[in-house]
Structures are given as C-alpha cells and as structure tokens.
Amino acid sequence: MEDQQLLQLIGQGDNDAFSKIYKKYWKKLYVMAYNRLKDKKQSKDLVQDLFVTLWERRERLEIESLDSYLYSSVRYGVLKQVASHKITVDFFDALENLPLQASSADTNIVSKELWAAYNDMVGTMPAQRQKIFRMRFEDNMKTKAIAEELNITQKTVQNQLITSSQQIRSLLTIWMIFACLLFGRI
Incomplete structure (x- = not known):
C-alpha cells in the first residue's frame, strides 16, 4: 500500500495504517536523529514525539510526501533540541x-x-x-x-x-x- 493511501486511512483513524507507517519509518528516523544527536534516549523520544504528533494531527494534516515530511520533522526536532539543550x-x-x-x-x-x-x-x-x-x-x-x-x-x-x-x-x-x-x- 502506498504512503498516500495509508495517510488517508490514518486521517480516518485507522490504527493498522498508522502501524504500517510506524514500522516502515521508525528505524530510519531514529538512525537519522541518532546520527545527529548521538544520544539514544533523545533520539528515541524525538521520533516517538513525531509519531504522536502525526497521530494527534491526523485529521487536519495535508502531507504531499510523507517521507519528506517525516525527515523534515526529524531535522527540525534535532535543531530544536540543539537550541534548547544546555x-x-x-x-x-x-x-x-x-x-x-x-x-x-x-x-x-x-x-x-x-x-x-x-x-x-x-x-x-x-x-x-x-x-x-x-x-x-x-x-x-x-x-x-x-x-x-x-x-x-x-x-x-x-x-x-x-x-x-x-x-x-x-x-x-x-x-x-x-x-x-x-x-x-x-
């Protein structure tokens, strides 16, 4: 199933579609975050928060490219953590x-x-x-x-x-x- 189809199903509250997206992208996003933050807990939290936000905003998100959206969100999250960190x-x-x-x-x-x-x-x-x-x-x-x-x-x-x-x-x-x-x- 294509990402766009899964996104439409997620928008309707489909847990299975969300699980498929989660399984497909979680590890890639975690590795991306970890390569930049060098902290397992922060990286895991960042990716988890991203997926929580995706689920919470599922009904009003208009995403053209899911992978671009997710990778951009991780990059933004990393920048935000760098800026707010000690x-x-x-x-x-x-x-x-x-x-x-x-x-x-x-x-x-x-x-x-x-x-x-x-x-x-x-x-x-x-x-x-x-x-x-x-x-x-x-x-x-x-x-x-x-x-x-x-x-x-x-x-x-x-x-x-x-x-x-x-x-x-x-x-x-x-x-x-x-x-x-x-x-x-x-």
Whole structure:
C-alpha cells in the first residue's frame, strides 16, 4: 500500500495504517536523529514525539510526501533540541574539537570567530558574574566550590549562572547550529 493511501486511512483513524507507517519509518528516523544527536534516549523520544504528533494531527494534516515530511520533522526536532539543550556545555565540547576537524582556512576562521564572539559576550558581563561563569564553565568548578571561594551563597552563584547563561544562550545557539551544519552534525 502506498504512503498516500495509508495517510488517508490514518486521517480516518485507522490504527493498522498508522502501524504500517510506524514500522516502515521508525528505524530510519531514529538512525537519522541518532546520527545527529548521538544520544539514544533523545533520539528515541524525538521520533516517538513525531509519531504522536502525526497521530494527534491526523485529521487536519495535508502531507504531499510523507517521507519528506517525516525527515523534515526529524531535522527540525534535532535543531530544536540543539537550541534548547544546555548550549554552554555542548559549546565547549564542540569548540575543543574544532581544531581537530579543521581541514580548511574557512574552518580556522570560523573557530577564531566563534572564540571571539564567546569572549566578547562573556566580556560584557559584570565582573562577578563573568568570574562565576568562567569558574563554572571554563574551570569546571561546582557551584558549592565557587560559593566557598568567593565567599558568597550557593544560591547567588546559581542565580548568576542562570543570568549569564541566558545572556549568551541566543548567540551560542546560532553559532552551534552553524558549526553543526558546517561540520555535518545536523
């Protein structure tokens, strides 16, 4: 049975048609998500959510090409997870790997620009917030250790980290998506 016929049946609430679509595409979509996210649970959840959404919206979806729709949905889901994930941690992981992956002058330029953008953003923070941010994310110190060293409460450290993370998240999100696209991770 063709995908379009199955979609019409799904639109009418046919569980068997939905099961056929699920069985046909689940593994391919999971592999696609996993190749980009490198996390089994996130990949599984993303694909499961996609199929739940497909079922919930079955009566009002107008899909011309099911495989294009599903693959685009996975790509969008991956981008959404990258954007909403704790970018600061992933940012440093990706940044550390950039020189190893450098294969062209463009890559070196991107790496330098990314570091410059990061340093500029952190440099705009108030002195104490900047210090707390660097201690946490560059020196990998725990919030309790930072609080003790700076003689402030752990709650103050946490609040400063939340504020600083929010301050740079949008910039890092854009750069991370760009870097992931550039290096074939998305």
